[in-house]
Amino acid sequence: MPNPGLVLIFNCGSSTLKFAVLNPFSGEEHLSGQADALGSSGAVLKWRHDGEDHVRQLSPSDDFESVMGGLVDKLDGPWSDLKTRLVAIGHRVVHGGEQFADSVLIDQEVLVAIRSCCELAPLHNPAALQGIQVALIAFPQLPQIAVFDTAFHQGMPDYAYLYALPYRLYREHHIRRYGMHGSSHRYIAERAAELQGKPITETNVISAHLGNGASVAAIKGGQSVDTSMGLTPLEGLVMGSRCGDLDPGLLLHLGEALDYSLAELEQLLNRESGLFGLSELSNDCRELEEAMENGHKGARLALEVFCYRLAKYIAAYSIPLRRVSALAFTGGIGENSAWVRHRTIHWLSALGYQINRERNEATRFGAEGLISKAGTVDIFVIPTREDWVIARDAARLASGER
Numbered sequence: 001m002p003n004p005g006l007v008l009i010f011n012c013g014s015s016t017l018k019f020a021v022l023n024p025f026s027g028e029e030h031l032s033g034q035a036d037a038l039g040s041s042g043a044v045l046k047w048r049h050d051g052e053d054h055v056r057q058l059s060p061s062d063d064f065e066s067v068m069g070g071l072v073d074k075l076d077g078p079w080s081d082l083k084t085r086l087v088a089i090g091h092r093v094v095h096g097g098e099q100f101a102d103s104v105l106i107d108q109e110v111l112v113a114i115r116s117c118c119e120l121a122p123l124h125n126p127a128a129l130q131g132i133q134v135a136l137i138a139f140p141q142l143p144q145i146a147v148f149d150t151a152f153h154q155g156m157p158d159y160a161y162l163y164a165l166p167y168r169l170y171r172e173h174h175i176r177r178y179g180m181h182g183s184s185h186r187y188i189a190e191r192a193a194e195l196q197g198k199p200i201t202e203t204n205v206i207s208a209h210l211g212n213g214a215s216v217a218a219i220k221g222g223q224s225v226d227t228s229m230g231l232t233p234l235e236g237l238v239m240g241s242r243c244g245d246l247d248p249g250l251l252l253h254l255g256e257a258l259d260y261s262l263a264e265l266e267q268l269l270n271r272e273s274g275l276f277g278l279s280e281l282s283n284d285c286r287e288l289e290e291a292m293e294n295g296h297k298g299a300r301l302a303l304e305v306f307c308y309r310l311a312k313y314i315a316a317y318s319i320p321l322r323r324v325s326a327l328a329f330t331g332g333i334g335e336n337s338a339w340v341r342h343r344t345i346h347w348l349s350a351l352g353y354q355i356n357r358e359r360n361e362a363t364r365f366g367a368e369g370l371i372s373k374a375g376t377v378d379i380f381v382i383p384t385r386e387d388w389v390i391a392r393d394a395a396r397l398a399s400g401e402r
């Protein structure tokens with residue numbers, strides 16, 4: 001078998017850096033790693049190479065540049081067998097605004113366009129740009145590709161992406177719904193079609209990506225036609241510590257009656273709400289399930305609100321899809337929490353959704369498969385592979401294919 005090229009992937013968050021080396025054809029992972037809590041005394045680097053796990057404490061002065069520098073040194077030294085096979089570098093970029101409906105080869109013009117989207121994603125895009133700049137210097141010989149979370153949703157119709165605000169806010173400031181988790185939703189739609197043995201053009205899939213961040217997408221014939229996140233990742237579902245949908249008048253009330261500043265609102269909505277805020281215990285679904293089993297009322301309430309909101313979104317997506325062919329659960333919660341899946345489907349029984357208890361319990365911890373054989377909709381659990389989508393796009397664009 002020929003030696004296929006490999007792709008190096010970077011995913012830079014505000015204080016985290018994830019990297020991986022993948023075979024874009026098979027999805028096989030040769031290396032993966034994550035630097036967490038960068039800039040703090042708890043900074044740590046974990047990586048897995050050739051099936052072995054490693055951990056190293058980092059110093060608070062370590063940043064993207066030093067962690068990526070360490071990676072380059074390894075690729076020049078003991079991991080040179082990987083480096084010689086690299087054909088491209090793929091970067092995850094959260095916000096591509098209206099300028100990117102697909103992944104792109106990075107050049108100066110693309111960098112300017114990504115920079116212009118920073119005000120739409122102030123926590124995410126600057127970190128991605130920083131990672132790209134370091135990688136351009138470290139790997140000047142390799143094509144670098146940007147893969148946007150928003151790109152998959154760029155085909156949404158205007159009646160789905162517009163807010164009912166004065167139109168000039170859209171025209172002059174690009175204020176609209178963009179959606180995120182695009183690489184994950186795209187993978188789920190493609191995989192659901194494969195599992196159903198149908199061409200993707202003949203499928204109508206609802207993809208529920210439920211992790212610390214969570215969103216649902218309605219995908220008609222492989223194209224996203226609606227999704228629950230909006231201008232920012234705050235809109236839509238209940239999340240780990242984000243509130244999801246709110247009455248916008250509530251923000252005025254908090255500002256006027258309770259004197260919240262903009263910074264306090266940002267903190268409240270992004271970090272103190274969601275499962276964490278409701279349960280007064282944790283943002284972590286696994287911990288909440290354990291607490292609920294031990295009688296913690298807040299944990300139960302938080303999980304109930306989570307599932308009820310999710311069920312309402314799934315039901316609403318019957319409108320653009322008309323005849324839903326599959327519902328797929330993914331993300332840390334979607335892949336592992338049989339309770340959340342069961343409770344959500346229970347709400348949807350009026351629409352013909354049914355779940356098989358044994359299959360639901362059995363399909364966890366990385367397993368993939370059908371958890372409903374009855375009812376009108378095939379319900380799947382599909383472990384997501386955003387990194388593979390990035391690797392595939394990077395390899396495709398590096399080879400000159402459009």
Ligand code: AMP
Binds near residue numbers: 210212283285289
């Ligand atoms: P992610 O952001 O995709 O890594 O997902 C993180 C979420 O998945 C957290 O809320 C975890 O508690 C949840 N999760 C991971 N494993 C399990 C599990 N076995 N049962 C329930 N939730 C889980």
